Amino acid sequence: MSTFIPGPHLLESPRGRDWPRLPAAPAPAREPVPPSRADVVVVGAGPAGLAMVSALWHHGVRDVVVLDRGGRPCRRFFDRIDLLGQRVLRSPYEHHPGVEGYRDCELLDFARLHWARLTPVERREVRMAQAGHRSVVPVDVFEAYCDHVTATHDVGARTWRATVREVLPGRSDVTVRTDRGTVTAQHVVLCPGEERREAPHEWWGGGAAPPGVAYWDERLPSAGERQVVVGAGLTSAHLISNALAAGREVHWVIREPGERYQCADVNSKFFRPEGRARIGNVGWDDRLGLLAQFRRASIMFEFRPLLERAEAEGRLVVHRGEAVTGVAAATGGTALVRLAGGQRVGGDCVVLALGTTPETGRGLLPEEVVGERDGWPALDERTLAYTYAPRVSAVGAAAGMVLGPAARNIDGHRVATARAADAIARSVRGGAPAASPVRAEVGAGV
Ligand SMILES: Cc1cc2nc3c(=O)[nH]c(=O)nc-3n(C[C@H](O)[C@H](O)[C@H](O)COP(=O)(O)OP(=O)(O)OC[C@H]3O[C@@H](n4cnc5c(N)ncnc54)[C@H](O)[C@@H]3O)c2cc1C
Structure with a gap:
C-alpha cells in the first residue's frame, strides 16, 4: 500500500488580504453595557x-x-492561530459555522465567489473540495467567511464585551452575572471553548512559569538559538516549524513513543452521523474509552516531510517516549526540561504545548448543576441542556460525551447548535423547555 503525503507547500497561504465586506449596517446607538433582559444569552462568541x-x-x-x-x-x-503563524485550517471546506438544515452561502461557495483573490494552490484546494476530496482551507478565507456570517446574522450588533462570572439557573429564567452588569434570560447557552492545559504542579511547584518558559498561547521569551518544545500536537508542529524557519535548533519532547500524523485532529468518521451514533449507542465507560483513544494529539500530514528532513539534518532532535518530570530556569536566562530517564534538555527557551481542556461550566454554574462525572458535565443527549438546569445548554468541547470527539471542532458545533437551537426556539415561542422527570425534580431544588 502506498501512502500519499500532501506537501508542506499547502501550509503556506497569504494572510491579511483585503476581502470585500457586506455594506456595514448603520451602527445602532446602544448602551456600553449589555441589556438587562433577553430571550437568550450566549456566553462566548x-x-x-x-x-x-x-x-x-x-x-x-x-x-x-x-x-x-x-x-x-x-x-x-484567530488570535491563537495568528500567534502560532498558522496559515491554513486543519478542518476541510465542509466544516464551517453554518446552520444545519438552512442553506446559507457556505464556506466553499464563499471561496468560489472570491476566486480572483485566491492563489493557484488555494484554487486547486477548492477544486479538491468540489470533487469531494479532503481540502485545505486558508485561515484568511475562513476569517472573511466568519465576518460574512457575523454580518448576515446580525451577530456583531448583539455582542457585548463582558466577562461572565456566574450563571444562576432559576425555575423560569437564568441570571447571568458579568463584570459589566447582570442579564436575565429565558435560556443561556455556554460556548466558552477550551482553556490551555496547564503544566502539572510538580513540574515547578505551580504558579507562574519559570523565566525562559512559556505556554503556546503566550508571546515567547527571547527565543535565542536553541528552543525546546514539549507536546505532540499540531501546535507543537507550528512552534517547531517557526523555530526551524528562524534558523534555531529545536529539541522536541514527546511523551508518546512517536508522533502521529492525521488529516483532521479527529478521525473523520466522527464527523459523520454513523460515527456520532457509535458514541451515542454505548455506555459511559465505552465513551470514555473512545474519547481517550480518539482525542489524542496528532499533526497534519503536511508537516511530515518538513519535520523528517529537519530531523535527518540534525536541526531537530526528537526525544520520543520521554515523560517530563520538571521544568526549571537555568543560568543566563535559559531554561531546561528534566526527563524521567534522567536526561536534561536545555534551551534558550522552553515552550509548553500541552493541549487544551474543555470548559464544562464549572466555576460559572453551581457545582451541583454541572454534575461533573470524570470531568464531563451532565447533559441531555437530545437538547444539550444541563440535566439539572434545563434552561442552560452547552455547545462546544463540553459536549464531548454526547457528540464524541468532534464536539470540539467547527463541524461538531453545527450538530450541537442544531439540537440546542431547536429546543430553545420551541421553548421561547411558547412554553417551558421539555423537562425530563429527573431534570424537573432536581431543577426544582436549584
Ligand atoms: C490553534 C488552534 C487551531 C485550531 N484549528 C481548528 C481547525 O482548523 N478546525 C477546527 O474545527 N477546530 C480547530 N481548533 C479547535 C478550535 O478551538 C475550535 O474549533 C473552536 O475555536 C472552538 O470554538 P469555541 O467557540 O468553542 O471556542 P473559542 O474559539 O475559544 O471561543 C470561546 C469564546 O468564549 C469566550 N469566553 C470564555 N469564557 C468566557 C467568560 N466567562 N465570559 C465571557 N467570555 C468567555 C472566550 O474569550 C472566547 O472568545 C483549533 C484550536 C486551536 C487552539
Whole structure:
C-alpha cells in the first residue's frame, strides 16, 4: 500500500488580504453595557457561539445577547492561530459555522465567489473540495467567511464585551452575572471553548512559569538559538516549524513513543452521523474509552516531510517516549526540561504545548448543576441542556460525551447548535423547555 503525503507547500497561504465586506449596517446607538433582559444569552462568541446565534436567527429568535471577554466574534480563535503563524485550517471546506438544515452561502461557495483573490494552490484546494476530496482551507478565507456570517446574522450588533462570572439557573429564567452588569434570560447557552492545559504542579511547584518558559498561547521569551518544545500536537508542529524557519535548533519532547500524523485532529468518521451514533449507542465507560483513544494529539500530514528532513539534518532532535518530570530556569536566562530517564534538555527557551481542556461550566454554574462525572458535565443527549438546569445548554468541547470527539471542532458545533437551537426556539415561542422527570425534580431544588 502506498501512502500519499500532501506537501508542506499547502501550509503556506497569504494572510491579511483585503476581502470585500457586506455594506456595514448603520451602527445602532446602544448602551456600553449589555441589556438587562433577553430571550437568550450566549456566553462566548467563538465559532460555537457564532453558529449558535446564526441558528437561533434562522429560528426567528432575535432577542439574543452574546457576551464575550474579547467583545468580537471569533477573536480568540484567530488570535491563537495568528500567534502560532498558522496559515491554513486543519478542518476541510465542509466544516464551517453554518446552520444545519438552512442553506446559507457556505464556506466553499464563499471561496468560489472570491476566486480572483485566491492563489493557484488555494484554487486547486477548492477544486479538491468540489470533487469531494479532503481540502485545505486558508485561515484568511475562513476569517472573511466568519465576518460574512457575523454580518448576515446580525451577530456583531448583539455582542457585548463582558466577562461572565456566574450563571444562576432559576425555575423560569437564568441570571447571568458579568463584570459589566447582570442579564436575565429565558435560556443561556455556554460556548466558552477550551482553556490551555496547564503544566502539572510538580513540574515547578505551580504558579507562574519559570523565566525562559512559556505556554503556546503566550508571546515567547527571547527565543535565542536553541528552543525546546514539549507536546505532540499540531501546535507543537507550528512552534517547531517557526523555530526551524528562524534558523534555531529545536529539541522536541514527546511523551508518546512517536508522533502521529492525521488529516483532521479527529478521525473523520466522527464527523459523520454513523460515527456520532457509535458514541451515542454505548455506555459511559465505552465513551470514555473512545474519547481517550480518539482525542489524542496528532499533526497534519503536511508537516511530515518538513519535520523528517529537519530531523535527518540534525536541526531537530526528537526525544520520543520521554515523560517530563520538571521544568526549571537555568543560568543566563535559559531554561531546561528534566526527563524521567534522567536526561536534561536545555534551551534558550522552553515552550509548553500541552493541549487544551474543555470548559464544562464549572466555576460559572453551581457545582451541583454541572454534575461533573470524570470531568464531563451532565447533559441531555437530545437538547444539550444541563440535566439539572434545563434552561442552560452547552455547545462546544463540553459536549464531548454526547457528540464524541468532534464536539470540539467547527463541524461538531453545527450538530450541537442544531439540537440546542431547536429546543430553545420551541421553548421561547411558547412554553417551558421539555423537562425530563429527573431534570424537573432536581431543577426544582436549584
Ligand atoms: C490553534 C488552534 C487551531 C485550531 N484549528 C481548528 C481547525 O482548523 N478546525 C477546527 O474545527 N477546530 C480547530 N481548533 C479547535 C478550535 O478551538 C475550535 O474549533 C473552536 O475555536 C472552538 O470554538 P469555541 O467557540 O468553542 O471556542 P473559542 O474559539 O475559544 O471561543 C470561546 C469564546 O468564549 C469566550 N469566553 C470564555 N469564557 C468566557 C467568560 N466567562 N465570559 C465571557 N467570555 C468567555 C472566550 O474569550 C472566547 O472568545 C483549533 C484550536 C486551536 C487552539
